[in-house]
Amino acid sequence: MVLQDLGRRINAAVTDLTRSATLDEKAFDGMIKEISNALVEADVNIKLVATLRKTIKASVKFHELPPHANKKRIIQKAVFDSLVDIVNPHQGAYQPKKGKSNVIMFVGLQGAGKTTTCTKLARWYQARGFRTCLVCADTFRAGAFDQLKQNATKAKIPYYGSLTQTDPVVVARDGVEKFKKERFEIIIVDTSGRHQQEDALFAEMVEIQAAVQPHQTVMVLDASIGQAAEAQSRAFKETADFGAIIITKTDGAAAGGGAISAVAATHTPIVFIGTGEHLLDLEKFNPQSFVSKLLGMGDMQGLVEHVQSLKLDQKETMKNITEGKFSVRDLRDQLSNIMKMGPLSKMAGMIPGLSGMMGQMDDEEGSLKLKRMIYICDSMTTKELDSDGKIFVEQPTRMTRVARGSGTSVREVEELLAQARLMGGMAKKMKGGLAGMQKAQGAMGGAGKQGQMAAMQKRLASMGGGGGAGGMPDMGTLMKMMGGGAGGAGGGGGGMPDMSQLMSMMGNMGGNAGGGMPGAGRGGRR
Template sequence: ELVKLVDPGVKAWTPVKGRTNIVMFVGLQGSGKTTTCTKMAYYYVRKGWKCALVCADTFRAGAFDQLKQNATKARIPFYGSYTESDPVIIASEGVEKFTNEGFEVIIVDTSGRHKQESSLFEEMLAISTTTQPNLIIYVMDASIGQACESQARAFKSKVDVGAVIVTKLDGHARGGGALSAVAATQSPIIFIGTGEHIDDFEQFKVKPFVSKLLGMGDIEGLIDKVNELKLDDNEELIEKLKHGEFTLRDMYEQFTNIMKMGPFNQILNMIPGFGADLVKGASEAESMSRLKRLMTIMDSMSDSELDSREGAKLFTKQPTRIVRVSRGSGVTQKEVQELLTQYTKFAAVVKKMGGIKGLFKGGDMAKNVNSTQMAKLNQ
């Protein structure tokens, strides 16, 4: 049911290669709109598109400086003005300049506004009329909660919102408000922002989003991240996963890999039944510290313990091992026991993954794995 709510059944607009595609961003103040403009431009640049940014936000002090700084860092051409106060003129000039220079994706950032500010809505409409965008994107902050529906509806009533981007999904907000925004605009979510870094930006996939919304993890996203890493031992790990094998040493190695994968809490939240325990109420740094503490405990285990297929059962059979490891790592026996509990949960997910034949074929997982199989991983 939730999947139906988030998916309005409208095909998302996509840019056409070799022609000018104008995208206009609208949204509330503080929604992360300016940062998201750069993230989207960077996303397309990495895929081989010629992209540029236009700052038509003359309302917020420092808006052009922010876009200029972001764009320069990402090496993306930009246009704006410190002297012109009319955003419609800036937008028009910027779009004309980059169109003449053969840019394929031109992203126009507009002033953030509230639904009560009618003058700013008129300005937004004027920019839209002048630049004739192929797509208008409504940027929504995941943390604003119930207010998002009325705000989204107000934007939709003034301009033709064709897509939604949900930002700030790296915090405690799980993005339930996205449901209301989609319902209000009847427009598909196309991307989500998952952190502060320029590459903390990913294409929106309905089922993984709903899984995370319900606290069930995101196996598909996790495997995508593992494949992106192209780790040297990836093939060996995948062979083990196929057979449902997973030792304490494997978990140690995967903890090391998790640290390389990107936004830490985001990765942990993808693991069903695992991330919630480790990340609950913790900052990125605190979660990293917790993970390193678990690795310190494993550093005090013997090779035979790390490589045993019995895993946690070995310690249950011989409790003196727990005593020895706790002394060696300088932690309590309870903490060693908690590590073994986390391992048992992780290993259980791996065993389920091993029983799903299409999971590690590569390519589009939606074609390899059906919804019933994916649901098994999240049980």
């Protein structure tokens, strides 16, 4: 994952310092040097790194700190705030308005992923109730219109383009006028990839901009572009004056710091980051959440939005939970829901502590473990699935039969049944208090989204050590706090398994993954 190694190195440098017996100015300087080296190796501009060093040093003045000051917490907060400042241009991006036509024009280098990102963004706005459409003004690249047509058809988004008209200015103008008449709210215009040395293509870009009068021009930057990102983005800024950046291909193995440098150089906000090839692999960017994920502290807001966007069906499970029941079938449904959430590495970045627990387990291995659990459930009879698992204890031969039928071991079957019994016990305990919890959710809902997030962060902070993974909350509690994110009227996904125990089942990994920077998130967040 792009920037993952950078995050590990920064986190390791801070953790080593805060754990050392002698926390003095010399050790502090060593930490800053290690962080600076990691940033430079990740292609972050050297001038930007020098500014970061000065900022951290200015924030932590050892000779002025009172004797009782918590030096560890001050250092953690200084590092967190300084990293947030790098990716935060302190300028807001354009916010599309419902009920009117919002034209968004895409620019960028060839191969940055503009066409795919256009469809991803259209799909993102479509999921939030906007009438979206696409205009292909890339007449230069062979197959550009076919690619956009395929993507748009797959996402069920109206599109416009021409196989005969070669003038991109005409295609862009005609497409935008057509969709404006049809009262579309988000009109996204895809243009040809171009380089700063291609004067004719840069002039064409200005002509398209004049023809469609976009409300926002977005530059698409490939995360792997390296040090060239700053020069290219400056050239585009001077010519097209783009107002937002989308960074693509952050799921690759490249350094990725060049794209961060481009943000600082142009004082332009990042609005989204592309995290994969799927149409849903687009995340809204938030500086605090980005740095929090980078340092292994999780991204609770991103997790909430991701789960809510999936609209997982949890009605039957919630009904059982309210009655104090939890069957093997409920566990199977929750395992399927976890599979739908996307790659485990993506989820691990959002859930505090989980990325550490995964260790060297890749998405393929983690997915295979989950599938094996589902195979075990699929090899059970209806009676076994609808039971709480005790039937297997009373008749052990059933375990042998299920293991053979699913191609797994008896031990794996035992582990899955142990998880089902554990969740069943939790369901019985929650039966009495669920009504009160839902009532509290209703009260929290009235406080607005920021109030909900603040309340959730407060509850997460109070859970420390309850999940067996350095303070990571169990997934059932987390889903309830999301209120309504899983589709049913009863709220979010009640019986979902404790993620720390699930990961333990998947690789018997255990251990303390808490590490990280406790308190830095609270100190650095708004």
